Amino acid sequence: MVIGASIAGLLAAAALSEACPRVTVYERDILPAAPGPRRGVSQSRQLHALQARGVQALDELLPGLRDEFIAAGGVAADMQGDVHWYLDDYLLKPARTGLEGIGISRPRLEWLIRARVAALPGVTITDATDVVRPVTGGGRVTGVTVRAAREPDAPEQTVAADLLVDAAGRGSRTPVWLPAVGRRAPATTRVRAGVTYVSRLYRRDQKQLDGRFGALCTPYPGRPFGGAALRQEGNQWVVLIAGMVGTDPPVDEAGMIAFADRFASPDIALVLRESAPLSEPMKYTYPESTRYHYESLPDHLDGLLVIGDAYCSFNPIYGQGITITALQALILRGLISPADHSAANHQAGPVTAADLARHYFQAAGKVVAEAWETSASSDLRFPEVEGKRRLGAALINAYGEKFRAAASVDPVLGETFLRVANMIDKPAKLLSPGIAARVFRSARQAVRAGG
Numbered sequence: 001m002v003i004g005a006s007i008a009g010l011l012a013a014a015a016l017s018e019a020c021p022r023v024t025v026y027e028r029d030i031l032p033a034a035p036g037p038r039r040g041v042s043q044s045r046q047l048h049a050l051q052a053r054g055v056q057a058l059d060e061l062l063p064g065l066r067d068e069f070i071a072a073g074g075v076a077a078d079m080q081g082d083v084h085w086y087l088d089d090y091l092l093k094p095a096r097t098g099l100e101g102i103g104i105s106r107p108r109l110e111w112l113i114r115a116r117v118a119a120l121p122g123v124t125i126t127d128a129t130d131v132v133r134p135v136t137g138g139g140r141v142t143g144v145t146v147r148a149a150r151e152p153d154a155p156e157q158t159v160a161a162d163l164l165v166d167a168a169g170r171g172s173r174t175p176v177w178l179p180a181v182g183r184r185a186p187a188t189t190r191v192r193a194g195v196t197y198v199s200r201l202y203r204r205d206q207k208q209l210d211g212r213f214g215a216l217c218t219p220y221p222g223r224p225f226g227g228a229a230l231r232q233e234g235n236q237w238v239v240l241i242a243g244m245v246g247t248d249p250p251v252d253e254a255g256m257i258a259f260a261d262r263f264a265s266p267d268i269a270l271v272l273r274e275s276a277p278l279s280e281p282m283k284y285t286y287p288e289s290t291r292y293h294y295e296s297l298p299d300h301l302d303g304l305l306v307i308g309d310a311y312c313s314f315n316p317i318y319g320q321g322i323t324i325t326a327l328q329a330l331i332l333r334g335l336i337s338p339a340d341h342s343a344a345n346h347q348a349g350p351v352t353a354a355d356l357a358r359h360y361f362q363a364a365g366k367v368v369a370e371a372w373e374t375s376a377s378s379d380l381r382f383p384e385v386e387g388k389r390r391l392g393a394a395l396i397n398a399y400g401e402k403f404r405a406a407a408s409v410d411p412v413l414g415e416t417f418l419r420v421a422n423m424i425d426k427p428a429k430l431l432s433p434g435i436a437a438r439v440f441r442s443a444r445q446a447v448r449a450g451g
Helices: 006-019 053-062 065-071 106-120 174-180 253-258 267-274 320-337 353-379 392-406 411-421 427-431 433-445
Strands: 022-025 075-078 083-087 101-102 122-124 129-137 138-146 156-159 164-166 188-193 197-204 214-217 224-231 234-242 280-287 289-292 304-308
Touching: 006 022, 006 053, 006 106, 006 164, 006 411, 022 129, 053 065, 053 320, 053 392, 065 101, 065 106, 075 083, 083 411, 101 224, 106 122, 106 138, 129 174, 129 267, 156 280, 188 353, 224 253, 224 267, 234 253, 234 267, 253 267, 253 392, 289 353, 304 353, 353 392, 392 411, 392 427, 392 433, 411 427, 411 433, 427 433
Parallel strands: 022 122, 083 214, 164 304
Antiparallel strands: 075 101, 129 138, 138 156, 188 289, 197 234, 197 280, 214 224, 224 234
16 A cells, blocks of 8 residues: 555555555545646646656666656756756856756656556556555554545545555654554654745747756855756746745746846846746745654564655755655665566665565665755755754865865866766765865866856
8 A cells, every 4th residue: 555646656656566466556636637736746836857866766667757758748958068057156067967857847747657657567546535544453554544535524444455655745644653553753853944936837949048958046055045947848948936044035027037136047037037927926835854764763663664755855946855755666666576676776685574664764764864964964054044963064064165166167076066966976975085186176266156
């Protein structure tokens, strides 16, 4: 059983289908028959793009999916060669890297994944259904209680299950369910960055930005605002303007342009001025990132796993969520499938049912910790952000500032940054001796955009 038919639940179902004869996905929403936003995915109208490792992982789980994204209008781009990145207002030195990202809207992305998963043998996706609680016995999950969604008086039904995967996102109830069955709830880490962003679709002219995929400008201390203009399917731009630590972007046309005029990148304001809007501005607020430390629990409830935002929700500005979810699904597949997927996800191969939760949370927790290190440390650069700072944070932040400056001069540093940001390489790569030498050699030559 899988709770939730968003991307996390669908990828969990894909992973499970190789070893389980029956997989049922329960979803509260009524799922649309064509690509479109839905109630349970409030961020569906906001900017989405797939990171390089995310593209790879999705294609590993569902072979050929990358080509389906492109056939459906998704736009492939070299992450460094086709995009202008402004980090702390330094333009990352453009260069061809072979790191491929894909611009595609969330509704189309989810719809394409759902179509593939629904066609897998043994998989059933049941919408308009709420999972009320797990059923346990003998120290493990034995089933779930379900009822019609959003009907409190609807009759409940118990359905047997050998394994339950919580992919319910930030609305996950597992931290409440565990104490109710006599287990400890996971410890929680929160970083409150106070992110608000606004997205809007615009008609694209192929001559704009000299044909580039887009531009991004990231917030940093003292300038807690940023934005992006990226290509999507349908010959469209999706433009995002964002603020952190209480900075509230406007939703009127003149206000959006004035807000974008503050960016180091001129491209985003230019797209806003030159392009015809195709949608209304949509505002989305993300108060805090939340990490549940399931990997640290002394004992696990057998038969219960957690994936995606239900495990850890990251600041969406960094675009990590789908990639992390896909990597967790690869871990799950490697642990349960009789096929040898160990080379793909570095696992030891199938494990016994009794050990599944322990092995899964240990491996998934490592993936989460690596991504959290990148995103949380970026948020905690802002003195206004609430959260625990690690020892030596000031020194690491100072080095990071030099790195971003030097990457505007040295394209190798730009590629190194993007390989870490896209989860191809580990964060420690940024501190390797050869890379550090390049940072200190090039940082003195850097000049901020407009500086």
